[in-house]
Amino acid sequence: MLRLLTLFLLAICAAPTAAHALAGDWQQDEAVKVRLISGIDGVGQEQIVPLGLEVQLADEWHTYWRSPGMAGLPPQIDWKESISDVGNLESAALLYPAPQRYSAYGLETIGYKSNVVFPIDAKLRTPGKALNIEASLDLLVCSAICVPKNFTLKLAIPEGEAKASTEAGLIEKFRDLIPGDTMKSGFILKSVTNDGESLSVGIESRNTLQAPDIFIENDKNIAFGAPITTMGEHKFSAQFKVKPADLLPESTKLSDLQLTLTIVDGDKALEQSIKAPPISAAPESSSASTISLGLVVLFALMGGLILNLMPCVLPVLSLKILSVVSHGGGDAKTVRHSFLMTAAGILFSFLVLAGLAMMLKELGMAVGWGVQFQQPMFLVFLILILTVFAANLWGLFEIHLPRFLADSLDKDYHPKMAGDFTTGAFATLLATPCTAPFLGTAVGFALASGPGIILLIFTMLGLGMAVPYLAIALFPRLAIALPKPGRWMMWLRWLLGVALAATAIWLVWILGAQIPWRFAVFVGLCMGGIVLLLGLKKTSASRRLVMIGLLDFAIVAVAMTLAGSLLPRETGNVERLWLPLNEKAIVASVDEGKVVFVDITADWCLTCKANKKFVLSRPDIAQRLFHGGIVAMQADWTNPDPVIAQFLQKYGRYGIPFNAVFGPGAPQGIILPELLTSTNVTEALEQAAKRP
Numbered sequence: 001m002l003r004l005l006t007l008f009l010l011a012i013c014a015a016p017t018a019a020h021a022l023a024g025d026w027q028q029d030e031a032v033k034v035r036l037i038s039g040i041d042g043v044g045q046e047q048i049v050p051l052g053l054e055v056q057l058a059d060e061w062h063t064y065w066r067s068p069g070m071a072g073l074p075p076q077i078d079w080k081e082s083i084s085d086v087g088n089l090e091s092a093a094l095l096y097p098a099p100q101r102y103s104a105y106g107l108e109t110i111g112y113k114s115n116v117v118f119p120i121d122a123k124l125r126t127p128g129k130a131l132n133i134e135a136s137l138d139l140l141v142c143s144a145i146c147v148p149k150n151f152t153l154k155l156a157i158p159e160g161e162a163k164a165s166t167e168a169g170l171i172e173k174f175r176d177l178i179p180g181d182t183m184k185s186g187f188i189l190k191s192v193t194n195d196g197e198s199l200s201v202g203i204e205s206r207n208t209l210q211a212p213d214i215f216i217e218n219d220k221n222i223a224f225g226a227p228i229t230t231m232g233e234h235k236f237s238a239q240f241k242v243k244p245a246d247l248l249p250e251s252t253k254l255s256d257l258q259l260t261l262t263i264v265d266g267d268k269a270l271e272q273s274i275k276a277p278p279i280s281a282a283p284e285s286s287s288a289s290t291i292s293l294g295l296v297v298l299f300a301l302m303g304g305l306i307l308n309l310m311p312c313v314l315p316v317l318s319l320k321i322l323s324v325v326s327h328g329g330g331d332a333k334t335v336r337h338s339f340l341m342t343a344a345g346i347l348f349s350f351l352v353l354a355g356l357a358m359m360l361k362e363l364g365m366a367v368g369w370g371v372q373f374q375q376p377m378f379l380v381f382l383i384l385i386l387t388v389f390a391a392n393l394w395g396l397f398e399i400h401l402p403r404f405l406a407d408s409l410d411k412d413y414h415p416k417m418a419g420d421f422t423t424g425a426f427a428t429l430l431a432t433p434c435t436a437p438f439l440g441t442a443v444g445f446a447l448a449s450g451p452g453i454i455l456l457i458f459t460m461l462g463l464g465m466a467v468p469y470l471a472i473a474l475f476p477r478l479a480i481a482l483p484k485p486g487r488w489m490m491w492l493r494w495l496l497g498v499a500l501a502a503t504a505i506w507l508v509w510i511l512g513a514q515i516p517w518r519f520a521v522f523v524g525l526c527m528g529g530i531v532l533l534l535g536l537k538k539t540s541a542s543r544r545l546v547m548i549g550l551l552d553f554a555i556v557a558v559a560m561t562l563a564g565s566l567l568p569r570e571t572g573n574v575e576r577l578w579l580p581l582n583e584k585a586i587v588a589s590v591d592e593g594k595v596v597f598v599d600i601t602a603d604w605c606l607t608c609k610a611n612k613k614f615v616l617s618r619p620d621i622a623q624r625l626f627h628g629g630i631v632a633m634q635a636d637w638t639n640p641d642p643v644i645a646q647f648l649q650k651y652g653r654y655g656i657p658f659n660a661v662f663g664p665g666a667p668q669g670i671i672l673p674e675l676l677t678s679t680n681v682t683e684a685l686e687q688a689a690k691r692p
Helices: 001-020 168-175 291-309 309-324 331-360 375-392 403-409 417-431 440-447 451-474 488-511 517-535 540-566 583-591 606-616 619-628 643-652 679-691
Strands: 031-036 046-056 064-067 076-078 091-092 102-104 106-114 115-124 131-142 146-157 185-194 198-203 213-218 229-230 236-243 258-265 268-275 596-601 631-636 658-662 666-671
Touching: 031 131, 031 146, 046 064, 046 106, 046 131, 046 146, 064 213, 064 606, 102 213, 115 131, 115 168, 168 451, 185 258, 185 268, 185 666, 198 258, 213 236, 268 583, 291 440, 291 451, 331 417, 331 451, 375 417, 375 488, 375 517, 417 451, 440 451, 488 517, 583 596, 583 631, 583 658, 596 606, 596 643, 606 619, 606 679, 619 679, 658 679, 666 679
Parallel strands: 596 631
Antiparallel strands: 031 046, 046 115, 064 106, 064 131, 076 131, 091 115, 102 106, 131 146, 185 198, 198 236, 213 258, 229 236, 258 268, 596 658, 658 666
């Protein structure tokens, strides 16, 4: 009992010391009280120590943001007493959570009510040495009147392990409210236009907007009033129209301003710096907010249908051909079930993609069309699936549905229905690296919207891609009228299996760009080994086919991967003329009157390769791009890159190919179609070159 009492008394005695180490004493009057707090209870070996300025305001009082609006002053902290060997402070940066707008007496001010914590990044002179803060705070607080306050703040953080303090959660809560980028906020800046008297700013959100607001800062310290806000359909977009609070100074135009836009909605906030556009500049792109949901649904159906003709899906054309010819002379019921299963596989895969997109958005992670091809494990999975399909076509094994499911679908049990379902799912996976016409708009609209819209649009994409299979299921005689399968089918299956193996080899080559080449070669050899093991169970005739397929697969895989590892992936003279993508350089070049052509590509995007082969590498286009005074920039999205992902999202795109042209006549950019032609490239270059 005595021991417990002793421990209790020690805890009580120790408590004030611990509290003093983590938070300074409150400084207060009738309107406000303030103190410094620390996120750690010892400096450890940290270079940057997380602190916070905690401000608690009485009812009806408020203080100010870094840009207070038409009146007011932001908090000012003088750290000079702590910037010494004794204080051990090198510098301190005061950070600002997302503010609110206050209107009083015809004035628009920006700041905070109730309680707020301003996170502080305190840089130490000597890591590991105690931090002793003594600082002077000037704070303006206002209600019916405004009263300037001055407080002396003190805080001591001892040497020792940098464990999270009891105040760490409070500091992190307000640090999360600091305006961030598109990834963090879920907002996309879609357009900024200038009519000479006001700025119009369009945004989209991945979540439903509640009461969005915009705060505009600039390099001329010109105050802007409250915006006129127009909410878009379904509240996933908004348009702000904002005017300067007063007349602009003489010889100053809105287009002269360097802007910092802060868009706030609840606990989400986006901050982005841009150059104000010229008068009457066109929007950056055709914003999804200006398109009705019905039209986007139609785009999704058309985009899904066109996916069947895209280069990315051509590798599974062999499966489609075989699926049709194998039903020649068959019965209508079997054909109908087979093609319905393929359509079901397509729809199932699109629903899975929709679910993954919703999950990634909720987690605040990057989401895009085809980004899974940037993941080596996904490529290995696809290579394995392609190998299995090739082995299936070579007759090494059959893919069977579970018996209970097969019996429920067909009393005679068609053993190839699992293969039909998998064919549809697999075709969807191989379709995702490419953005077909109409598909880019539909996917961009979906991924900038909420879960319901994502589910609807991806379902429509699946239906569009499944249309050819549904048509044959509806009219099975289209397949039955073909010649009956015979011995010729064996050679057709072998040829189509080789086509799938060639696709796997291509993916092995792509894999070599993402991991060390020796591991990619190992993957290729493992796949060849799988084919060999399956073939050992078959007849001698089948083994001969197996050995041919194995040699095709393994030798070509090794050769291509070694070539890819030893040689530059782009060896042409034209490729060396591309400059790396640089958003600031785009703005600077346009300001100088130059035209900028942007190309975002990837090794796994076959449509990108087709655009390059048949359009961008044409002598007349290449001459204009690289020897006609145009700034040509290119970005490679083969591997994940958040800078490229954010650039795409800024223009409402979540997949590639992506091509845009910027210039004096199009400072916000002209977004080109997914499939390039020499005509649309030339017209965009000419339009961008025109001076407003």
